[in-house]
């Protein structure tokens with residue numbers, strides 16, 4: 001049976017033809033190349049090829065930052081802030097609304113600001129990883145992931161501005177408190193989608 005490798009994400013498909021769509025990154029069949037098992041003699045001949053000179057050290061600040069982001073996996077590290085703090089924010093919103101507890105409303109508000117302040121770093125490291133590791137491919141998976149990240153950032157801004165202009169919104173209850181909490185739930189969903197697709201890209205199909 002033939003093997004096909006996705007040139008965007010590295011997923012290996014076994015079959016006579018490449019799949020219509022990569023199950024990991026969503027690239028279409030044209031992104032697949034057949035994997036040709038190297039013959040042993042080819043490996044031996046490769047050994048006598050002189051090693052190419054190492055890459056000269058990167059000098060520009062952006063190039064060095066890019067190296068650092070990729071080498072230390074700073075995007076998967078940075079996404080722990082939204083993915084870790086937003087579930088907690090949602091629980092705080094529920095407690096503030098259900099129990100009329102202002103301290104939880106304050107905690108949610110400051111946590112929203114904390115996450116928003118982290119978002120430039122999350123988005124920038126994501127952009128660099130996408131451009132360098134996945135060739136900036138605009139497949140369905142990356143479209144959804146980028147869309148979910150931008151919607152999340154927009155929702156953070158809306159929730160912060162809303163709570164700032166109406167500090168008692170949760171404790172007073174009513175329709176606006178329910179809408180505010182629902183928006184928090186949507187935010188939980190959008191960061192969940194972006195995180196799930198990121199996990200799929202890192203860990204593969206299953």
Ligand SMILES: [Zn+2]
Pocket residue numbers: 006007008009010011022023024025026027
């Ligand atoms: Zn792929």
